[in-house]
Amino acid sequence: MEPRKMGLRRRQRKLVGAAVMVLFVVVYALFAMAISQARPLQEASKLVQGLWYAVIGVSWIFPMMPLIRWMERGPE
Numbered sequence: 001m002e003p004r005k006m007g008l009r010r011r012q013r014k015l016v017g018a019a020v021m022v023l024f025v026v027v028y029a030l031f032a033m034a035i036s037q038a039r040p041l042q043e044a045s046k047l048v049q050g051l052w053y054a055v056i057g058v059s060w061i062f063p064m065m066p067l068i069r070w071m072e073r074g075p076e
Contacts, residue, residue: 010072017071021064032056 008016035041041052 013071013073019065020067022063025060026058 036052036056041049044052
């Protein structure tokens with residue numbers, strides 16, 4: 001018999017990863033809202049504000065990419 005490898009199974013990694021993702025997105029959204037309420041951004045043009053919201057709205061995925069790779073790696 002082959003000894004069982006240490007570590008989490010894919011299903012467990014997905015559960016842990018999903019919980020971490022939800023927590024990260026909540027914290028990220030609160031951070032983004034706090035920064036978005038800064039006076040310089042509020043006084044900026046609509047174009048600058050629109051670009052800010054587009055960038056901040058998409059950029060949360062970049063820190064999540066290693067977590068997603070970890071969740072999906074290896075066989076079950």
